[in-house]
Amino acid sequence: MTGTSDPGEADAGCDATLPPLAAVIARHGLQPKRALGQHFLLDPSLCGRIARAARPGTSAVILEVGPGPGGLTRALLAAGAARVVAVEKDRRCVAALGELQARYPDRLEIVEGDALAFDIATLGTARIGIAANLPYNIGTRLLLRWLERVELIESMTLMFQKEVAERITAAGGKDYGGLSVRAQWLCTCERLFDVSPRAFVPPPGVVSTVVRLVPRPAPLAPAEPDALDAVARAAFGQRRKMLRRALRGLTQDPLALLESAGISPQARAETLSVAEFCALARAWSAMRHT
Numbered sequence: 001m002t003g004t005s006d007p008g009e010a011d012a013g014c015d016a017t018l019p020p021l022a023a024v025i026a027r028h029g030l031q032p033k034r035a036l037g038q039h040f041l042l043d044p045s046l047c048g049r050i051a052r053a054a055r056p057g058t059s060a061v062i063l064e065v066g067p068g069p070g071g072l073t074r075a076l077l078a079a080g081a082a083r084v085v086a087v088e089k090d091r092r093c094v095a096a097l098g099e100l101q102a103r104y105p106d107r108l109e110i111v112e113g114d115a116l117a118f119d120i121a122t123l124g125t126a127r128i129g130i131a132a133n134l135p136y137n138i139g140t141r142l143l144l145r146w147l148e149r150v151e152l153i154e155s156m157t158l159m160f161q162k163e164v165a166e167r168i169t170a171a172g173g174k175d176y177g178g179l180s181v182r183a184q185w186l187c188t189c190e191r192l193f194d195v196s197p198r199a200f201v202p203p204p205g206v207v208s209t210v211v212r213l214v215p216r217p218a219p220l221a222p223a224e225p226d227a228l229d230a231v232a233r234a235a236f237g238q239r240r241k242m243l244r245r246a247l248r249g250l251t252q253d254p255l256a257l258l259e260s261a262g263i264s265p266q267a268r269a270e271t272l273s274v275a276e277f278c279a280l281a282r283a284w285s286a287m288r289h290t
C-alpha cells in the first residue's frame, strides 16, 4: 500500500471548463441519500489518483458504478478512457451528469438503473475495466457477482470500506475468510491506498481503501466453485477449531477428507492457503461423486 489520500493534493488535469462539482451538487439539489450510500468525492486530485490506478486507457470500456455528481467519471475520461459506461440508480445524479455527457457524447454513456441488475456481458466482446467508488451497502455483493463473470473483466479498481478491503486481500489471520478465498482464487488482489473520511461529502464513519483486482489467466488451482465455497464456509464457520472438527458439518469423515487433500487435521482455516482450500474442494468433490 502507498499511504493515505487526503483532500487537497495537486490537480489531476480534469477539464477545467466544467463547473466545479460543488456547483453541480448545489444546482441539482443532490442532498446525499444514506440509503444509496452517497458519499461524494469532490477533490479532482484524489479522483485522478483513483482513475490513474484503474489504467482506463488499456480497456475498450470502463464500467463505473454510481458516478454520483461525476468526479471519478471526469477523472476517468481525463485519464484516457475511450468509453465510460456509468450506471447510476439515483435519477437526480443522472440529470446532474447531463452536462458531462454532452461534453463527451462519444465517450460517455449514462445508464439509469441498478448496478446489481446490470449485465456486464452487454458491454461488448472485449474485456472491460471496472472502476468505482462503490456504495458500501452493495460493494461485496457486486464484487461477488463480477467474480462470477471474471472472464469478461480485465481489471477492477474499486473503493470499499477498509474492513472489506482487508477481507478481500487477507492471506491468513482474522480477516481471512470466504471472500478472500473466492477473490484470490480468481484474481490477484492488491490494496493500493487508504482514503480518509475527510475526502468525502458527507464523510463516512470509516476509512476507505482502493483495491485493484486483476483476473488471473486461469484460477489459481483447479476447483469447482460451489465446492470451494462449501469447504470455505464450513472451515471459516468454526474458524477457531481444528479442521478435523470444523469440517464435521460438511462430511461424516473429516479425517479422510483432510488426508485425501494432504492437509493436517490439526490445521485451522486461518492457516490454509487458497491452493490448500482448492485441494480440499477437489477432495470433497471427489468424495461426493464416489
Ligand code: SAM
Pocket: 036, 037, 038, 039, 040, 041, 042, 065, 066, 067, 068, 069, 070, 071, 072, 087, 088, 089, 090, 093, 113, 114, 115, 116, 132, 133, 134, 135, 136, 138
Ligand atoms: N462516484 C461518486 C463519487 O465518487 O463521488 C459517487 C460515489 S457514492 C459512494 C455511490 C454512488 O452509487 C452514489 O451516486 C449512489 O447513488 C450510487 N448507487 C447506490 N446504489 C446503486 C445501485 N444499486 N446501482 C447504481 N448506483 C448506485
